[in-house]
Amino acid sequence: MKRIYNKTLILLVATLLVGAVAKGVSGYMTILTRDLVDTSFLPGMPGFREIALRMVLFAFVLFLLETLLSFVKGYYRKKTNVNLKMYYLEKIFQKNINEFNKDSNAKYVSHMMSDLNTVDLDYIDGIFELALSVISFVITIVIIGGVSMELLIIVLVVGALVGFLSNVLSKPIQKLYEERSGLYDKYTHYLQEVLSAFRIIRVNSLYKRVEKQFTGRSENLQSKSYEIEKKSTYIYAVQNFMINFVVLFVMGISVYYAVIGKITFGGVILILNNFSSLIGPFQRASELLPKIFSTKALFKVLDESLLNQDLQEEKEELHSFQEGISFEGVTFSYGENKVLEDLTLSLKKNGKYLIVGPSGGGKSTFLKLLRKYFHPQSGSIYVDGKPLNYITKESYFKHLSNVEQNVFMFDDTVRNNLTLLKDIPEEKIQEAINRAGLRSFVENLPSGLETIIEDNGRNISGGERSRIAIARALLNESEILILDEAFQSLDYDTARAIEKTILDLPELTVVNVSHILIPENKNAYDEMLYVDRKRIERIPISGVS
Numbered sequence: 443m444k445r446i447y448n449k450t451l452i453l454l455v456a457t458l459l460v461g462a463v464a465k466g467v468s469g470y471m472t473i474l475t476r477d478l479v480d481t482s483f484l485p486g487m488p489g490f491r492e493i494a495l496r497m498v499l500f501a502f503v504l505f506l507l508e509t510l511l512s513f514v515k516g517y518y519r520k521k522t523n524v525n526l527k528m529y530y531l532e533k534i535f536q537k538n539i540n541e542f543n544k545d546s547n548a549k550y551v552s553h554m555m556s557d558l559n560t561v562d563l564d565y566i567d568g569i570f571e572l573a574l575s576v577i578s579f580v581i582t583i584v585i586i587g588g589v590s591m592e593l594l595i596i597v598l599v600v601g602a603l604v605g606f607l608s609n610v611l612s613k614p615i616q617k618l619y620e621e622r623s624g625l626y627d628k629y630t631h632y633l634q635e636v637l638s639a640f641r642i643i644r645v646n647s648l649y650k651r652v653e654k655q656f657t658g659r660s661e662n663l664q665s666k667s668y669e670i671e672k673k674s675t676y677i678y679a680v681q682n683f684m685i686n687f688v689v690l691f692v693m694g695i696s697v698y699y700a701v702i703g704k705i706t707f708g709g710v711i712l713i714l715n716n717f718s719s720l721i722g723p724f725q726r727a728s729e730l731l732p733k734i735f736s737t738k739a740l741f742k743v744l745d746e747s748l749l750n751q752d753l754q755e756e757k758e759e760l761h762s763f764q765e766g767i768s769f770e771g772v773t774f775s776y777g778e779n780k781v782l783e784d785l786t787l788s789l790k791k792n793g794k795y796l797i798v799g800p801s802g803g804g805k806s807t808f809l810k811l812l813r814k815y816f817h818p819q820s821g822s823i824y825v826d827g828k829p830l831n832y833i834t835k836e837s838y839f840k841h842l843s844n845v846e847q848n849v850f851m852f853d854d855t856v857r858n859n860l861t862l863l864k865d866i867p868e869e870k871i872q873e874a875i876n877r878a879g880l881r882s883f884v885e886n887l888p889s890g891l892e893t894i895i896e897d898n899g900r901n902i903s904g905g906e907r908s909r910i911a912i913a914r915a916l917l918n919e920s921e922i923l924i925l926d927e928a929f930q931s932l933d934y935d936t937a938r939a940i941e942k943t944i945l946d947l948p949e950l951t952v953v954n955v956s957h958i959l960i961p962e963n964k965n966a967y968d969e970m971l972y973v974d975r976k977r978i979e980r981i982p983i984s985g986v987s
């Protein structure tokens with residue numbers, strides 16, 4: 443992910459250039475202040491008016507530069523953050539479906555919200571602030587060195603010492619910050635889980651248990667924040683004390699140099715004005731460097747979350763589907779759990795197949811292999827004679843439509859949920875509505891097809907949801923339709939009518955996993971396959987009732 447950050451390096455350089463000019467002008471103002479003080483001690487104050495006018499002018503220029511700096515810095519951060527987030531999202535959608543499903547969504551949400559936010563603060567802003575501190579440091583060295591090299595060396599040594607001590611003092615805080623970030627992640631994860639389980643918690647009166655767990659986790663997090671606050675107060679007090687002490691020390695030494703005539707009194711003011719820019723970078727570096735380095739681990743976590751374990755090289759494009767799909771000696775296990783063994787069967791193009799079998803028998807696993815979510819551990823699946831392993835997912839998925847058990851609905855109109863935002867002629871939409879048995883549903887909607895489906899289909903029934911999914915699949919006009927318990931929430935007559943419509947489509951290969959056998963439609967199937975774990979059998983359709 444780090445190389446995405448490099449895309450905005452030019453913006454960073456441009457922003458730093460503006461910052462450098464602003465720091466230069468600010469340093470020049472301290473030189474003008476010195477000249478103003480020094481001229482005030484001279485008889486007649488020569489050049490006072492001119493210096494004062496120049497100060498006013500440069501104060502205005504500085505105001506403009508700082509305003510510009512805040513704009514360009516904001517733009518640089520925005521652009522870099524958008525690039526990183528877009529890259530992360532794009533990569534998520536390149537994950538293998540089964541590998542994405544292994545983790546909870548909360549992990550990706552937490553990466554996108556919390557971790558990328560940390561990257562923004564600690565890395566994107568951190569690098570900018572550090573670079574600006576270095577620029578400011580160099581400018582300050584030139585300015586103080588112009589007054590007295592001896593004083594510059596003394597101030598540098600003292601500044602480095604304060605910076606080092608600050609770093610040592612703040613180490614325990616940095617560790618606490620890291621611990622709190624880990625707790626935050628777990629907390630976010632837990633909250634998402636609890637809210638997802640809202641219904642089950644309400645119905646089973648589990649709130650008391652949830653409350654107990656929640657209190658424990660909240661207290662842990664709050665205690666960590668409290669600990670950070672306590673330690674920070676103490677550490678900042680010690681740091682302030684050190685800085686005040688050092689300022690007094692530098693002031694004393696500078697005044698001494700002025701008294702013995704090595705520098706002017708204006709020079710004392712210049713050194714005091716610039717002293718903070720000299721120790722500031724030491725402090726900033728000690729604060730920022732650990733944060734910048736610690737994001738290395740975060741980048742690693744983010745990159746790992748995007749990795750696909752299955753690196754099967756896919757080099758074949760499936761331009762058309764002509765013949766059929768065959769499983770040859772396919773064996774598949776989830777870890778030790780062998781679900782399918784030495785499975786051989788073929789599905790002909792435009793054939794209609796009904797897959798039945800006991801619960802846990804491996805029907806969904808069979809479909810997952812067919813959908814290319816997984817690869818068999820041994821044996822092969824061929825599509826038109828080409829090994830499915832080598833066919834690109836994008837080209838294969840174009841030929842498939844799925845109606846799964848959990849149908850997702852977008853917060854959008856019924857029309858867009860049917861077309862999935864594709865440009866489809868109105869007649870085709872109306873035809874799919876009829877075929878999927880949605881006619882009376884659509885006619886009764888307050889705004890017809892423009893009615894909004896809310897919150898993943900909260901305002902529609904399970905059966906309506908399945909029928910929308912079926913219409914969606916029909917509109918996709920792919921050659922293969924995979925149905926996984928698509929009719930289970932429909933009443934018998936609706937299920938029978940929709941199944942018949944689908945089975946009557948001559949140009950469609952249908953693979954239907956179902957617990958429901960509709961006797962009136964059974965003869966429309968070419969084959970019925972009984973899947974029971976390591977066993978798969980053809981059942982003669984005539985024998986089934």
Ligand SMILES: Nc1ncnc2c1ncn2[C@@H]1O[C@H](COP(=O)(O)OP(=O)(O)OP(=O)(O)O)[C@@H](O)[C@H]1O
Binds near residue numbers: 806
């Ligand atoms: N992602 C998974 N990880 C591990 N084991 C799994 C996974 N999915 C399914 N299994 C196991 O594989 C076996 C077959 O499951 P599968 O979902 O294929 O059966 P099914 O015939 O579709 O069942 P049902 O009719 O109840 O939906 C079961 O023992 C199940 O516990």
